[in-house]
Amino acid sequence: MPTNKTLRSYFHDLMNKIQGIAVNSSSFAYLYGHYPNNIDASTKDKLSKVLKDIELYYEKTFENLSLTSRAIDQSVASKEWVSVQKAIGKELNDIYELLDSVKDLSAKIREANFKDDILNITKEMGLFQEKCESVARIIDNFKERLISLGIYDSVHS
Amino acid sequence: MTLLQDRKGKAMAKILIVDDEVLITNSLVGNLKMLGYDICGAKNSKEAFEALENFRPNILLIDINLREKVSGFDILKKGLELNPNTKVAVLTGGDYPIQDCLKHGIKTVIKKPIAFEKLIETINDLIKSLDS
Numbered sequence A: 001m002p003t004n005k006t007l008r009s010y011f012h013d014l015m016n017k018i019q020g021i022a023v024n025s026s027s028f029a030y031l032y033g034h035y036p037n038n039i040d041a042s043t044k045d046k047l048s049k050v051l052k053d054i055e056l057y058y059e060k061t062f063e064n065l066s067l068t069s070r071a072i073d074q075s076v077a078s079k080e081w082v083s084v085q086k087a088i089g090k091e092l093n094d095i096y097e098l099l100d101s102v103k104d105l106s107a108k109i110r111e112a113n114f115k116d117d118i119l120n121i122t123k124e125m126g127l128f129q130e131k132c133e134s135v136a137r138i139i140d141n142f143k144e145r146l147i148s149l150g151i152y153d154s155v156h157s
Numbered sequence B: 001m002t003l004l005q006d007r008k009g010k011a012m013a014k015i016l017i018v019d020d021e022v023l024i025t026n027s028l029v030g031n032l033k034m035l036g037y038d039i040c041g042a043k044n045s046k047e048a049f050e051a052l053e054n055f056r057p058n059i060l061l062i063d064i065n066l067r068e069k070v071s072g073f074d075i076l077k078k079g080l081e082l083n084p085n086t087k088v089a090v091l092t093g094g095d096y097p098i099q100d101c102l103k104h105g106i107k108t109v110i111k112k113p114i115a116f117e118k119l120i121e122t123i124n125d126l127i128k129s130l131d132s
Helices: A007-033 A043-073 A078-107 A114-125 A127-149 B003-012 B022-034 B045-054 B072-082 B098-103 B116-131
Strands: B014-018 B038-042 B059-063 B087-092 B108-111
Touching (some): A007 A114, A007 B022, A043 A078, A043 A114, A078 A127, B014 B022, B014 B072, B022 B116, B045 B072, B059 B072, B059 B116, B072 B087, B108 B116
Parallel strands (some): B014 B038, B087 B108
16 A cells, blocks of 8 residues: 655664564563573563564564665665665574574473573574664664755655 | 662652554563563553653653654653653654754663663663652
């Protein structure tokens, strides 16, 4: 469905989805990495929910990236966007691999080593943040370019 | 800060977080409650204004760009009217230049994507400043 949105709005939405990945992963890393005493039988359910939420936000990030791309393709910045989109795609691919690795670890949690295995997962969860920040930096740099071109607040459908 | 002081600080702080991404707001509220913070979430300006009246927060964490006519700055203004001692941090995806926030008297800006640990540090700093 066509929408009348500014590029600012597209990037706001895109950043919110990246934020969903960052908040969910860094919250789990903090709550159980800094406070191992919080780890109990319910932690596995919490981990499962967090992984589902990260996956959901990952998918939403791609959807928003695609919508953003469609909007920029109609602008004078379309050629420059190709390499930017590629760079974002690379970071998102790393995030996907990280998610796969955490899912793998979560499937192998041992009853006898429950706490250690969860702590190991919190360390992996901490790695999402850096990747999300890399995406944000790429977007920030491109936003500067859009502002200088005078099209950041122009409407695209 | 000792654990006792930490709990005392948390008890006196009432935090309102305003962000239009509802799943993120819910996740932050749930996780911060787990750590003992008294926190309430709002996903739009209507909920935020209601919370300002009923929950009476003294710490505001606000996303400036709410994708509606009312901006986070309007909520901030109302919050300061109701309680001039309210401490504020702005959450931004970089949509608004930091200079805009400074112009509105906001000294604390947290850039998205927010790391939970950074958010906790910021909240604890705001709690400390409630005393001063």
